[in-house]
Amino acid sequence: MLNQIIETKRTEIKSLVQPSLVNVQKKSLYQALSKPNRSIGLIAEVKKASPSKGIIKEDFNPLEIALGYEIGGADALSVLTDRPYFKGHRDYLSAIKQQVNLPVLRKDFIIDRVQIEESVRMGADAILLIAGVVPNIELKRLYEEAAGAGLECLVEVHAKEELESLLHEFTPSIIGVNNRNLKTFTTDLSQTETIGSLVPRNSLFVSESGIHVTEDLERVKRAGAHAVLVGESLMRAESPAEGIDSLYGGEHIAATR
Numbered sequence: 001m002l003n004q005i006i007e008t009k010r011t012e013i014k015s016l017v018q019p020s021l022v023n024v025q026k027k028s029l030y031q032a033l034s035k036p037n038r039s040i041g042l043i044a045e046v047k048k049a050s051p052s053k054g055i056i057k058e059d060f061n062p063l064e065i066a067l068g069y070e071i072g073g074a075d076a077l078s079v080l081t082d083r084p085y086f087k088g089h090r091d092y093l094s095a096i097k098q099q100v101n102l103p104v105l106r107k108d109f110i111i112d113r114v115q116i117e118e119s120v121r122m123g124a125d126a127i128l129l130i131a132g133v134v135p136n137i138e139l140k141r142l143y144e145e146a147a148g149a150g151l152e153c154l155v156e157v158h159a160k161e162e163l164e165s166l167l168h169e170f171t172p173s174i175i176g177v178n179n180r181n182l183k184t185f186t187t188d189l190s191q192t193e194t195i196g197s198l199v200p201r202n203s204l205f206v207s208e209s210g211i212h213v214t215e216d217l218e219r220v221k222r223a224g225a226h227a228v229l230v231g232e233s234l235m236r237a238e239s240p241a242e243g244i245d246s247l248y249g250g251e252h253i254a255a256t257r
């Protein structure tokens with residue numbers, strides 16, 4: 001599936017038309033996750049559909065969901081901008097960034113520098129880079145190019161060997177361990193436990209995918225994750241704020257923020 005998605009991206013890039021620049025105030029994902037509202041940080045995802053689950057939310061209003069996440073005390077947002085597989089849109093991100101006072105991660109499949117310019121123009125604070133979809137040397141180039149353009153990167157890995165080889169090339173400030181196997185679509189939180197032990201101490205460690213209930217959150221916290229990236233379980237909740245409250249078992253927002 002990942003190969004198919006990347007092929008689609010290559011085709012999209014050939015005819016990409018850059019959007020107009022959206023004028024927004026930058027917010028740091030790194031800083032937000034370094035001082036989370038609760039005992040473990042939350043990147044709450046705005047996700048209508050996915051290849052593994054099909055349509056997750058029929059009645060989908062991205063801005064309302066994002067505002068609900070902000071009210072619920074999310075530290076940052078992840079917004080899917082991929083259209084064919086996740087039914088996202090770059091306009092969703094721009095609209096959210098203009099209305100919500102949180103760092104916004106562009107969740108897409110970034111393989112080319114033109115997508116970095118596109119991300120800046122749409123107003124993203126950060127982008128996702130996935131290890132293994134381009135060679136590590138190229139990933140490092142994209143990482144540096146993004147930094148030069150004022151974008152932070154969440155660099156995602158799926159296997160211990162992938163992280164080891166990535167760390168030979170460079171050390172990302174924010175490293176995501178994806179618990180979803182992109183071939184079988186199954187999620188397994190032991191990924192966070194096994195790969196997490198290799199995340200360098202000075203990088204922020206985000207556990208991604210398959211986090212549904214408080215026990216899951218506690219488990220990845222014990223494994224050393226500083227933050228979680230959660231989509232489906234929040235999207236299926238009664239409301240975004242209720243979803244966050246239930247995931248955190250009613251944990252209150254720290255008064256010091």
Ligand SMILES: O=C(O)c1ccccc1NCC(=O)[C@H](O)[C@H](O)COP(=O)(O)O
Binds near residue numbers: 047052211
């Ligand atoms: O979600 C999918 O089915 C998927 C399939 C292929 C590539 C990526 C995919 N998901 C991207 C993500 O990283 C998740 O949206 C994110 O981690 C949230 O996961 P979840 O909480 O399980 O919705």
